[in-house]
Amino acid sequence: MDTILETQRRLHEERDRLIDSMTKEFLHERKSRYNATTRKLRSLYEDEDKNREKELRAIAGPNEFAEFYSRFKSLKDAHRRNPDEIAVPLSLEFQKMNEAIEDIEMAEKDMVEFTDEESYGRFLDMHTIFDKYLNVKGVKKMDYITFLAHFDKFAEIPTASKKSGSYREYLSALKEYLMDFIGRTRPLLDLEEEFSKVNTDFEKKWEEGSVPGWSREQHGALMHSGAFLDLSSFESAADLEPLGLDRLKSALIALGLKCGGTLKERAERLFATKGHKLSDLELSVLAKKKDADLKERMKLREAARNEAHIQRMAAILSEEKEATRENVERKQARGASENVEEEEGEPEISDDEEETSQRSIRER
Numbered sequence: 001m002d003t004i005l006e007t008q009r010r011l012h013e014e015r016d017r018l019i020d021s022m023t024k025e026f027l028h029e030r031k032s033r034y035n036a037t038t039r040k041l042r043s044l045y046e047d048e049d050k051n052r053e054k055e056l057r058a059i060a061g062p063n064e065f066a067e068f069y070s071r072f073k074s075l076k077d078a079h080r081r082n083p084d085e086i087a088v089p090l091s092l093e094f095q096k097m098n099e100a101i102e103d104i105e106m107a108e109k110d111m112v113e114f115t116d117e118e119s120y121g122r123f124l125d126m127h128t129i130f131d132k133y134l135n136v137k138g139v140k141k142m143d144y145i146t147f148l149a150h151f152d153k154f155a156e157i158p159t160a161s162k163k164s165g166s167y168r169e170y171l172s173a174l175k176e177y178l179m180d181f182i183g184r185t186r187p188l189l190d191l192e193e194e195f196s197k198v199n200t201d202f203e204k205k206w207e208e209g210s211v212p213g214w215s216r217e218q219h220g221a222l223m224h225s226g227a228f229l230d231l232s233s234f235e236s237a238a239d240l241e242p243l244g245l246d247r248l249k250s251a252l253i254a255l256g257l258k259c260g261g262t263l264k265e266r267a268e269r270l271f272a273t274k275g276h277k278l279s280d281l282e283l284s285v286l287a288k289k290k291d292a293d294l295k296e297r298m299k300l301r302e303a304a305r306n307e308a309h310i311q312r313m314a315a316i317l318s319e320e321k322e323a324t325r326e327n328v329e330r331k332q333a334r335g336a337s338e339n340v341e342e343e344e345g346e347p348e349i350s351d352d353e354e355e356t357s358q359r360s361i362r363e364r
Contacts, residue, residue: 003071004044004052005059010090011041017094022187035190112184121185123324124317126151129177132170136161145332148325152314154307155213162213162303163296171306178313181320189316195309202308206301214304229254229270237264237271 002010018034047053058067079085117125130147133139138161142150150156151174161167182189205211229251234240240248241263248266252259255273259266314321 004055008041008044011037011044013090015041017090019188021094021097034188035192038190039193114184118181119327121181122320123327124148124181124320126174126177126324129170129174132166132173136167136170137164139167145325145328148321148328152311154311157213159213162300168299168303171303171310175306175310175313178310178317182313182316185320186316191313194312194316198308198312199305202305206304211304211308213307214300231271231274234271234274237267240267240271 014037015034018037022034044052058064061067114120115125117123117127126148127144129151130144133147133151134141136157138158140156157167179191182191202211206214229243229247231240245263245266248263248270249259251270252266255270257269257273261269
């Protein structure tokens with residue numbers, strides 16, 4: 001059985017060899033293995049179970065020779081139990097891997113692919129994502145260049161639009177594309193680790209209600225689900241009116257009752273429930289409503305988390321993002337100048353020439 005220190009040494013070697021292989025070929029399998037190896041190595045160094053610390057004390061303590069012979073005996077016993085087992089060094093495994101990578105026929109099959117617009121990873125190709133954005137109801141309409149500069153500024157999007165299924169579909173497509181692009185251009189970057197850091201910060205801000213673009217929505221969701229009101233201190237419907245329309249509406253929603261009408265109507269409707277048990281107010285309706293509200297809040301929370309992930313990836317791709325915008329502007333300017341040149345290059349036809357041409361056509 002390998003010791004912790006030997007495992008760490010082997011993992012370091014594996015990481016180094018994986019880096020060498022990944023520079024020759026951007027394969028998803030290699031990237032995943034490298035990240036998994038890195039996480040395992042970091043876990044051993046963090047030593048939460050203190051096993052590494054115990055092992056270091058054992059080999060550095062006063063009984064180091066006894067520890068050495070004990071481990072030596074364990075190795076001999078292991079070889080005695082498995083006499084035919086062959087140890088394959090990492091160097092041989094990666095030698096075969098590199099031979100496969102250098103195989104021209106295999107290399108052509110495993111090449112990382114980019115669209116013409118992406119220009120081998122220099123630019124982003126977000127035309128499909130832009131079309132999905134335009135399909136979201138209530139968002140600000142803009143051209144493609146403006147979208148490239150604003151796609152990660154989610155605070156500008158109305159909270160009502162964020163509740164729609166089309167917005168969640170747009171977010172999902174945007175996140176998926178950016179993850180795929182980073183995977184093709186930065187195969188050594190561990191996105192799971194980046195998302196883990198983002199999630200820690202996001203959960204804290206969400207609980208505080210300070211997520212940009214969502215603080216007002218969080219309170220709105222609470223009002224939508226309603227807040228119960230203790231009526232024991234109110235003697236009449238008139239006593240409820242000073243609470244205002246919004247508070248009465250929230251209390252009525254919490255009871256599953258109609259929440260519209262004037263201030264007086266809401267107060268009378270709410271006061272009429274005083275002294276009644278919850279069972280009299282259709283508990284089944286309340287339970288269904290609470291369950292639906294909870295599901296809706298979970299969807300909104302997930303959308304907000306996806307926004308945070310996208311913003312982190314946009315920060316990672318800041319250079320490509322800016323280069324893409326400049327490239328699109330350059331193409332549009334070039335296209336406009338070519339159209340002007342074509343218009344200026346067309347020869348003007350005089351009235352006499354036009355009349356002669358028409359006469360010639362009639363004679364034919």
